[in-house]
Amino acid sequence: MRFPSVVLRSIAVSSIAFRSVLLRAGLALALVLGVVPLAFAHAVLVSSTPADGASAPAGPLALQLRYNSRIDAGRSRLSLDGPAGAGQVLKLDADPAAQDRLAAHIEAMPGQYVLHWQVLSVDGHVTRGEVKFTVTGQ
Ligand SMILES: [Cu+2]
Numbered sequence: 088m089r090f091p092s093v094v095l096r097s098i099a100v101s102s103i104a105f106r107s108v109l110l111r112a113g114l115a116l117a118l119v120l121g122v123v124p125l126a127f128a129h130a131v132l133v134s135s136t137p138a139d140g141a142s143a144p145a146g147p148l149a150l151q152l153r154y155n156s157r158i159d160a161g162r163s164r165l166s167l168d169g170p171a172g173a174g175q176v177l178k179l180d181a182d183p184a185a186q187d188r189l190a191a192h193i194e195a196m197p198g199q200y201v202l203h204w205q206v207l208s209v210d211g212h213v214t215r216g217e218v219k220f221t222v223t224g225q
Pocket of ligand 1: 128129130208210211212
């Protein structure tokens with residue numbers, strides 16, 4: 088009878104496929120267990136003023152970025168693309184009491200802005216991102 092050998096072969100093939108699935112599931116689990124806790128230690132942007140996608144009136148504008156953990160403001164950086172040019176590095180407001188945020192002030196003219204942030208969190212990891220906002224005329 089040939090039938091049983093065909094069945095056996097197909098069981099062997101599906102067993103290899105099953106092991107490969109198990110291996111992948113194991114790797115995925117290891118990634119989840121091993122990498123996600125580290126990712127939580129990085130500085131993640133919690134909120135910003137202006138908020139991403141928001142509008143603000145022209146004139147003096149306070150920029151603030153708040154993170155989920157303490158950051159090293161001395162090794163963090165804000166730069167701004169706007170109607171006055173791209174890559175303008177902003178002078179950060181010093182506030183030793185606010186160790187989880189970056190702040191700066193600008194005199195904003197109407198236009199589209201992209202605020203680029205790069206922060207060093209206390210766990211030694213650098214994260215980056217951007218906040219886009221619009222400044223409207225009076
Ligand atoms: Cu980290």
